[in-house]
Amino acid sequence: MNIEVNSSNLKFLECFSSDTRIKIIELLNIRPMNIKDLAEALGISSAIVTKHIQKLEEASIITTESVPSTRGRQKICHLTLDSATLQFRVKEQADQNRYAVSIPIGQYSSYEVKPTCGLSSDIKIIGMVDDPRYFSDPEHVKACHLWFGSGYIEYRIPNYLVGKQRIRSISISLEICSEAPHYNENWPSDLSFYLNDVCLGTWTCPGDFGAVKGVYTPAWWDLGTQHGLLKQITIDAEGSYIDGIRMSAKSVEDLAVGLNEDIRFRICAPETATHSGGLSMFGKQFGNYDQDIQVYVAY
Structure with missing residues (x-):
């Protein structure tokens, strides 16, 4: 995927301005995880993780799916983007x-x-x-x-x-x-x-x-x-x-x-x-x- 460095791609570029989002990408590179597991691994609340996940999903870096669990449903997060090339000159x-x-x-x-x-x-x-x-x-x-x-x-x-x-x-x-x-x-x-x-x-x-x-x-x-x-x-x-x-x-x-x-x-x-x-x-x-x-x- 080629990404031009311009204002129209801010949603994608902003994903890498956060240490937490970078750590989420690192964790999902190992295996898919749910929101609770990510929160425990990062030492932050599930609510904060959810906000970061929304930004990563909007940028098409990850995808999520809702699956049954022992207590209702859980959201499983998958890393789907394998690589991206930044284009500074177009x-x-x-x-x-x-x-x-x-x-x-x-x-x-x-x-x-x-x-x-x-x-x-x-x-x-x-x-x-x-x-x-x-x-x-x-x-x-x-x-x-x-x-x-x-x-x-x-x-x-x-x-x-x-x-x-x-x-x-x-x-x-x-x-x-x-x-x-x-x-x-x-x-x-x-x-x-x-x-x-x-x-x-x-x-x-x-x-x-x-x-x-x-x-x-x-x-x-x-x-x-x-x-x-x-x-x-x-x-x-x-x-x-x-x-x-x-x-x-x-x-x-x-x-x-x-x-x-x-x-x-x-x-x-x-x-x-x-x-x-x-x-x-x-x-x-x-x-x-x-x-x-x-x-x-x-x-």
């Missing part, structure tokens, strides 16, 4: 000239996958689990969650440029993690990202997350994996980055994007990788972030 030209598209994870244009694998909408499993043929099922466009042990999935990003317009940068935000049988939070996977067959770089996901229920994951889902990590891939004139960390020197010039040509985005989990841990993806109504693949093209 290129005005890029902001004034850009377009955004949201691509459902089920609307891929090409794939090659091996088990374990499968697809799910928000209401049911699509086809049969561990049978790659169902990635061609017409209902695959309804997928909100998909996974495979190795292979790739590819999407087409529409190119709306005309005349002499040229791409300045492409930013892609998506929720992903590894893919282990059932789930395994210590299951590294080397994931490589491509645009127009140009490898932007590789990121190693630490695991396949299933110990905590995904914020938006349907209640009926019980096949293990619950959510992923929200990652942002950016390619500009200077190189390729993931969450602001440089992956390679590949730039937008290397993509050779032509007029009236779609931009192909591929995510690969190679069987030959050092950490061959597969890929899980999450769209709207699944995981911790209620979004599909968000793409921003600046020109």
Whole structure:
């Protein structure tokens, strides 16, 4: 997630002006906790904790859920934001000239996958689990969650440029993690990202997350994996980055994007990788972030 340092993001930035809120984030990084447990750990009242939790929730840093307890209900707090990059300088030209598209994870244009694998909408499993043929099922466009042990999935990003317009940068935000049988939070996977067959770089996901229920994951889902990590891939004139960390020197010039040509985005989990841990993806109504693949093209 990219956060511009400006007055419109004060709710987010103010969250880090309090020692108490920083300590809450540290505690929730270890495990989800309820208000009472947080108050005891911090040595303050539950009322004060509740006020801090409200600020963190408004900034989308944490989420809360009300669950039954021995004495009525309790509010469980989850840390949902994995990382954020602060932008102090914003290129005005890029902001004034850009377009955004949201691509459902089920609307891929090409794939090659091996088990374990499968697809799910928000209401049911699509086809049969561990049978790659169902990635061609017409209902695959309804997928909100998909996974495979190795292979790739590819999407087409529409190119709306005309005349002499040229791409300045492409930013892609998506929720992903590894893919282990059932789930395994210590299951590294080397994931490589491509645009127009140009490898932007590789990121190693630490695991396949299933110990905590995904914020938006349907209640009926019980096949293990619950959510992923929200990652942002950016390619500009200077190189390729993931969450602001440089992956390679590949730039937008290397993509050779032509007029009236779609931009192909591929995510690969190679069987030959050092950490061959597969890929899980999450769209709207699944995981911790209620979004599909968000793409921003600046020109």
